[in-house]
Amino acid sequence: MKKPYLGGLAALQYLVLTSATFGATTNFTVTPTSSGVYDSNNTIGVPGDSAPGFPTSSIASNGFGKTDAYFTPESLFDRSVTVGEVASISYWTKKDTTHTVEAADWSLVIYTKPYAGDVSTPTWYGDRYGSEPYFSSYLIDPANTWNLWSSDGPTNQMRFFESTAGAPGATFGSYTDPSWVTFSSQNALSGQPRSAQTILFFSLQTGSAWAAGFIGQIDGMTVTLIDGSVARINFEADTVDTDGDGVPDDTDHCVASDLRQKVDVNGAQLGVTSVNNTVGDDGCTVQDHVNACAATSENHGQYVSCITNLANEMKAGGFITNAQKAEMTNSAAQSNIGKK
Numbered sequence: 001m002k003k004p005y006l007g008g009l010a011a012l013q014y015l016v017l018t019s020a021t022f023g024a025t026t027n028f029t030v031t032p033t034s035s036g037v038y039d040s041n042n043t044i045g046v047p048g049d050s051a052p053g054f055p056t057s058s059i060a061s062n063g064f065g066k067t068d069a070y071f072t073p074e075s076l077f078d079r080s081v082t083v084g085e086v087a088s089i090s091y092w093t094k095k096d097t098t099h100t101v102e103a104a105d106w107s108l109v110i111y112t113k114p115y116a117g118d119v120s121t122p123t124w125y126g127d128r129y130g131s132e133p134y135f136s137s138y139l140i141d142p143a144n145t146w147n148l149w150s151s152d153g154p155t156n157q158m159r160f161f162e163s164t165a166g167a168p169g170a171t172f173g174s175y176t177d178p179s180w181v182t183f184s185s186q187n188a189l190s191g192q193p194r195s196a197q198t199i200l201f202f203s204l205q206t207g208s209a210w211a212a213g214f215i216g217q218i219d220g221m222t223v224t225l226i227d228g229s230v231a232r233i234n235f236e237a238d239t240v241d242t243d244g245d246g247v248p249d250d251t252d253h254c255v256a257s258d259l260r261q262k263v264d265v266n267g268a269q270l271g272v273t274s275v276n277n278t279v280g281d282d283g284c285t286v287q288d289h290v291n292a293c294a295a296t297s298e299n300h301g302q303y304v305s306c307i308t309n310l311a312n313e314m315k316a317g318g319f320i321t322n323a324q325k326a327e328m329t330n331s332a333a334q335s336n337i338g339k340k
């Protein structure tokens, strides 16, 4: 467990769309590029696929590494919150297997602030409480659909365990752990009442041990306090499109695309072709690929070869005619690119 990126937490405040007041519902939106939310972040947006009540998209683990997102009570409710004030917590996930087939899924972790008498080895938190979807009571979790994990049940009712690093008796969960109501009313492993502890973070995380290959989605976390205050966090794909090519930054492999109208393989010499400079699903234009050829070729022959391969692929994909393929390769051959 790395120490969260505390330096960026001030940025969380920008997420506050409206000031939280007594009994109010406050809505937040988090995207893969939200600042101040993530310690480690390996997510991508999933446009057009969202959990019920949290339109219009979601985010997914990118299959490469761990993600941990952190939310402070102060950012969600505009005030500090104790464990005993949390009435319920829920969030949605969607993945391609049931949890019996494969247990891995986004888990909830609650950290409390350090307190006198805490027994945690890390100094930055007091207690750490976890909940894993696969341990839930009354599991009904079909694959490839959105499943709600809720401290209230009635199905997929979250169980809670204490995993405070350094605390005697700390565990990483079991199928017999208590519900939130029971867990939060018990003493912590430190011997102090959990309900009295002040919450440092609500966190949603994947695991460093299994994040590689995991592409499960997450959306819609809701935290309800006993005074009726509700914080709803909507996980969304990015709508930021820096280069304006219609592909959002979080899925754009070329975030600063060359968007000229016609493809030019001729470098410094004037050499516009009749080939339209279209944008691929990955956010890269044909000209981006041409420019990459120019940037990576060590000599003229390599450049011509690179353009020829590109033209062949485009012709095979039905994007250009034979005549346009010849136009690209001939123009590349006539260019000075790569010549000493």
Ligand SMILES: [Ca+2]
Pocket (backbone or CB within 6 Å): 050, 051, 054, 055, 056, 057, 058, 219, 220, 234, 235, 236
């Ligand atoms: Ca959403």
Ligand SMILES: [Ca+2]
Pocket (backbone or CB within 6 Å): 241, 242, 243, 244, 245, 246, 247, 248, 249, 252, 254, 255, 283
């Ligand atoms: Ca873009």
Ligand SMILES: [Ca+2]
Pocket (backbone or CB within 6 Å): 243, 245, 247, 252, 253, 254, 255, 256, 257, 282, 283, 284, 285
């Ligand atoms: Ca682009």
